[in-house]
Amino acid sequence: MISEYRIFIMRSIIILYFSILIIVLSSCASVSYEKELVEAYYNLGNAYSDLGKLEQSSAAFVRALQIDPSFPSAAFNLGLVQIQSGNYQSGIKVLEDLLKKEPENILVLKVLAWGYFQNNSILKSIEIYESIVKIDPFNVDVLNNLTILMISILMYEDVYPYLVRLEEAGVETGSNYYNLGLTERELEISTGLKWFEKAYEKESSLEKNVIALIGALKIDLxxxxxxxxxxxxxxxxxxxxxxxxxxxxxxxxxxxxxxxxxxxxxxxxxxxxxxxxxxxxxxxxxxxxxxxxxxxxxxxxxxxxxxxxxxxxxxx
The missing domain is CATH 1.25.40 (Serine Threonine Protein Phosphatase 5, Tetratricopeptide repeat)
Known part of the structure; x- marks a missing residue:
């Protein structure tokens, strides 16, 4: 059964197509005409994206940018849709070009970091996440992603300050406690017992938390x-x-x-x-x-x- 929202979006697409047709047939080549046409294609791209029709969405954003290359929202959405559809290099290029005009746009940087991760460029993704925390030191979402990536490639010395920062920011998740314990153990700062206890308290049903706590308790006799x-x-x-x-x-x-x-x-x-x-x-x-x-x-x-x-x- 088609949901009411999906029906609404499909109706919106039909209306947008008619709007584009009317604009093209009734307007002359003016600034007003171009603005209306760009907005129509932009809205069409968003509608297709909501339906998961990423190829059509991408085509609509491309058309909007052909008319107005300086439209940042269309460029951002195009980059996002390209990455979502697996066209990582194309999406990354669009976002990189956008960053030349807005180098500290955190939203663009976050999607770009995600794009590099999807493209298996983990070190580049880490580099971008680190650039974000220089702008916004306590951005919890970014710190979470950054620490997960660093832990995945065993960057214990580099990740430790970010894990501590998350804890200082009041992040009380089992995963952060586990990563703190793991990192302190690997760096020989401690056995990790304090953090593994907290991780187990938060998520006692996770096998890795039980195993980690057992290991620390063995050292503690x-x-x-x-x-x-x-x-x-x-x-x-x-x-x-x-x-x-x-x-x-x-x-x-x-x-x-x-x-x-x-x-x-x-x-x-x-x-x-x-x-x-x-x-x-x-x-x-x-x-x-x-x-x-x-x-x-x-x-x-x-x-x-x-x-x-x-x-x-x-x-x-």
């Missing part, structure tokens, strides 16, 4: 909380390595064999076969009941992965 969080993690994802890691903590750091042995058994039943970690547990010097633990490996030998020649072929 808070093993009882680590085990509690492994239970949370296993309710989200029952990976055999999570069972093994829980068992390792229970058997080595907490020395709770009543809970540790069953966790180890589940890990092996599920196919845990990281020999390096298994050897680390087997060779742990302070195991209280080493024979009992070694017996688990006899009862539940790790499942060996199939080699290529053992994988059965699919029959037609």
């Amino acid at each position: 808070d093993y009882n909380r680590v085990v509690e969080l492994y239970d949370v993690l296993l309710s989200m994802n029952s990976k055999p390595e999570f069972y093994f890691d829980k068992a390792f903590i229970l058997l080595t750091s907490i020395e709770d064999y009543e809970k540790g042995i069953p966790a180890l058994e589940v890990a092996l039943q599920k196919g845990f076969n990281d020999n390096e970690k298994i050897d680390e547990l087997k060779n742990y010097n302070d195991l209280l009941d080493k024979d009992k633990i070694l017996g688990v490996f006899i009862d539940y030998p790790p499942i060996e992965p199939l080699i290529e020649s053992e994988v059965p072929e699919i029959q037609d």
